Amino acid sequence: MTADPLLRIEGLSKRFGGLTVTDEVWLDVLPGEIHAVIGPNGAGKTTLINEVSGVVAPDSGRILFGGLDITRLSMPRRIRAGLARSFQITCVLPGFSVLENVALAAQARDGSSFRFLRPVAKEARLNAAAREALDAVGLADRATMPAGALSHGEKRQLELAIALATRPRLLLLDEPLAGAGPEETERLIALLDRLRSDYAILLVEHDMRAVFALADRISVLVYGRVVATGAPAAIRANPEVRAAYLGEDEA
Amino acid sequence: MREWVVPLVLFAGLAAAPFAGFGEGYALTLLARTMILGMAAVGLALLVGGAGLVSLGHAATLGVGAYAVVVLDANGITDATTVLPVAIAAAALFALATGAISLRTSGVHFIMITLAFGQMAFFTASSLAAYGGDDGYTLFSRTEVAGTRLLEDRLAFHYVCLGLLGLTYLFCRAALAARFGRVLRAARENALRVRAVGLDPYPYRLLAYVLAGAIGGLAGVLLANAAEFVAPSYLSWQRSGELLFMVILGGLGSLHGAILGALAYVLLEEWLSHLTEHWRMIFGPLLILSVLFFRGGLAGLLAPRQRR
Numbered sequence: 001m002t003a004d005p006l007l008r009i010e011g012l013s014k015r016f017g018g019l020t021v022t023d024e025v026w027l028d029v030l031p032g033e034i035h036a037v038i039g040p041n042g043a044g045k046t047t048l049i050n051e052v053s054g055v056v057a058p059d060s061g062r063i064l065f066g067g068l069d070i071t072r073l074s075m076p077r078r079i080r081a082g083l084a085r086s087f088q089i090t091c092v093l094p095g096f097s098v099l100e101n102v103a104l105a106a107q108a109r110d111g112s113s114f115r116f117l118r119p120v121a122k123e124a125r126l127n128a129a130a131r132e133a134l135d136a137v138g139l140a141d142r143a144t145m146p147a148g149a150l151s152h153g154e155k156r157q158l159e160l161a162i163a164l165a166t167r168p169r170l171l172l173l174d175e176p177l178a179g180a181g182p183e184e185t186e187r188l189i190a191l192l193d194r195l196r197s198d199y200a201i202l203l204v205e206h207d208m209r210a211v212f213a214l215a216d217r218i219s220v221l222v223y224g225r226v227v228a229t230g231a232p233a234a235i236r237a238n239p240e241v242r243a244a245y246l247g248e249d250e251a
Numbered sequence: 252m253r254e255w256v257v258p259l260v261l262f263a264g265l266a267a268a269p270f271a272g273f274g275e276g277y278a279l280t281l282l283a284r285t286m287i288l289g290m291a292a293v294g295l296a297l298l299v300g301g302a303g304l305v306s307l308g309h310a311a312t313l314g315v316g317a318y319a320v321v322v323l324d325a326n327g328i329t330d331a332t333t334v335l336p337v338a339i340a341a342a343a344l345f346a347l348a349t350g351a352i353s354l355r356t357s358g359v360h361f362i363m364i365t366l367a368f369g370q371m372a373f374f375t376a377s378s379l380a381a382y383g384g385d386d387g388y389t390l391f392s393r394t395e396v397a398g399t400r401l402l403e404d405r406l407a408f409h410y411v412c413l414g415l416l417g418l419t420y421l422f423c424r425a426a427l428a429a430r431f432g433r434v435l436r437a438a439r440e441n442a443l444r445v446r447a448v449g450l451d452p453y454p455y456r457l458l459a460y461v462l463a464g465a466i467g468g469l470a471g472v473l474l475a476n477a478a479e480f481v482a483p484s485y486l487s488w489q490r491s492g493e494l495l496f497m498v499i500l501g502g503l504g505s506l507h508g509a510i511l512g513a514l515a516y517v518l519l520e521e522w523l524s525h526l527t528e529h530w531r532m533i534f535g536p537l538l539i540l541s542v543l544f545f546r547g548g549l550a551g552l553l554a555p556r557q558r559r
Binding site (some may be wrong): 109124 | 281422425426428429430431432433434435436440441443444445446447450451458508555
């Protein structure tokens with residue numbers, strides 16, 4: 001660990017009423033790294049992603065992104081700073097075409113959106129950027145379909161394409177494989193493996209096979225607390241982790 | 252091209268109407284009123300259909316525009332080059348101030364707060380004793396264009412209204428299809444998605460609110476001129492409800508629907524009130540049925556069938 005981390009979470013805490021969902025979490029993501037966060041249901045994984053992306057504000061602690069303190073920035077400003085996230089529950093614009101979903105993200109990165117006269121559907125630069133992102137996730141042949149008509153797995157791919165079109169440095173992926181069928185899972189794992197060369201990724205995922213196939217490092221979150229961080233082999237061997245989480249189905 | 256057919260026929264019909272049996276004074280007055288309310292409804296459709304913001308106080312912007320005409324008229328200022336900018340700016344400022352607060356809320360709270368602002372404007376107008384209070388105010392003169400009394404000629408007024416309605420429609424349609432409109436439409440479907448690509452919907456929604464307000468102000472100037480009279484009832488929440496109804500009756504999916512809605516609403520109201528004095532007994536159920544059965548509104552009925 002010699003490189004400066006791209007994302008650094010310092011002593012982050014969050015309580016909802018009496019429940020501590022994030023408890024003094026320290027965690028970092030290095031450039032080019034896939035850092036996976038695993039943990040049982042209710043461990044606070046999605047809350048952690050929400051705090052980093054700006055959906056909920058932490059009670060204490062700091063979030064540094066590329067050396068910049070983003071703890072108090074609004075979500076749109078964090079995205080413009082180079083964070084991008086996908087959602088556990090698919091978040092696309094069902095009435096927009098697949099291409100337009102991605103073109104909106106390209107538009108957010110391409111000058112002012114206070115333009116009133118030129119039809120945006122004909123803006124070649126935005127459409128080209130959108131097609132490029134769709135190509136990267138393998139959805140190019142669905143470009144003209146309404147996003148609402150995509151299969152579940154395709155919607156997950158679309159979310160990735162939207163995230164890529166914001167030209168991020170770090171991807172926050174909240175269960176990108178949730179609800180995908182076996183074939184779709186294979187495709188998405190291969191896709192995430194391709195993305196690792198260009199982006200740092202903070203990955204929250206339940207699919208252990210995917211996590212151990214992809215992650216450079218794994219952090220285990222239990223009741224809001226990081227109980228272990230390390231390389232996949234070390235995590236697999238850690239008796240505390242096995243007791244707390246992995247159980248019998250990951251032997 | 253297909254999506255231009257209905258609006259083109261609609262505007263051509265309005266342009267030809269004075270020479271197709273609607274050239275009488277009364278018919279022209281009715282048509283002018285329809286186009287003016289249609290203009291306000293197009294602005295409202297930009298908000299409701301485009302941005303998904305249901306305002307129940309839109310009549311207040313018409314009222315602000317109309318009362319700007321009144322205040323200037325009382326001070327002997329009737330030239331269009333002053334009246335129009337002042338009235339439009341007043342309505343836009345009203346929308347900016349009320350929108351900046353209203354847009355902090357959403358859903359039913361947004362509806363209620365726009366209603367509350369509309370009622371505040373209504374009671375303010377009622378208490379303007381210098382301008383007739385509850386009784387309203389009769390203009391000394393219509394607004395003058397280039398020193399002439401052009402607007403007193405019914406036919407000229409018809410085409411002025413039509414031209415301004417056309418410009419309003421074209422601008423709103425272009426804005427909705429441009430980058431600005433894409434942000435509005437996307438935020439209507441899912442505001443979180445828009446924030447998660449790095450865009451804050453708030454300033455876009457606020458500008459849409461101000462644009463709709465400015466269009467309402469312009470319609471208010473024309474409404475004051477059409478009647479040569481302005482009263483607080485122009486700002487009533489019933490009027491806001493009527494405008495909202497025109498938009499929904501016409502169809503939320505398109506802007507020309509708002510004009511169709513205004514036409515249907517005003518003409519139906521007129522026709523039924525000639526048939527019987529209890530016309531509201533028929534009008535109400537008709538409106539309910541139209542909403543139940545024409546989900547896409549009148550524009551949806553007339554739209555070319557979608558290819559599947």
